[in-house]
Amino acid sequence: MIQFSPLTGISADALNALLDDAFGTDRHMRTAYLLRKGMTAIDHLSFAILDSGVLVASIQCWPVRLDKAALILVGPVAVATRFQNSGLGKQL
Template sequence: MIEIVPIAAVSADAVEQLLDRAFGPDRHTRTACRIRQGTQAIPALSFASVEDGALIGTIQCWPVRLARDAGGSAPLVMVGPVAVEPSRQRGGIGQALTAHAIRVADETGADPLMLIGDPEYYGRFFGFDDSATGAWRVPGPVERRRLLARGPAPADAGMLEPRVVATA
């Protein structure tokens, strides 16, 4: 039976190994990694999928912000990466993890969500679109149509960057 558990319940090394298998060792050079660089995933919004004690999928959510060109900033939560064991992809594991993370974000009143991903998939299943992101900039290349947001995301011009969250 597949269970969704807090990501803290699994080994950080196992998560990193899964991310390497799912995305390749060059994953750290991607624009999404640059946006969240220097932050820690939000524990309450990051989950693992396990089956018979084996890690088969993860989703992590990150504190980021839109640094507005006009001044100030707007907090956001960056969803992803969603990683699934390559031999288990296309089995609904990633969709279940994403739905779970979004449900928890909605229930806890998290900041608006954003991600870089396939608009047909994330729009159809989760309500993400690019209506607010047209004036956003990112620290690297991105296909504009893949820069998506959900909820009351700011439509201001600005740069997406890490948001440091103080921990007690």
């Protein structure tokens, strides 16, 4: 059964396992990670999708600054490989 949940209720280990599955263990070298470095995700804009209590997808939003402009960086949008192309990313 698919269920939406705030990401704050998800363990860091489960989230990291999902991100590793979706993007690979070298994901920390990507530009988006450098932009988010030292920041905390915006809780009320970050969500999870659970399937029978197991994390299968997530979306995070982060505060970033570009010059003097405050922006929100959307992502990562992660979907477990076995659920990719099922529409969960679009739902997030």
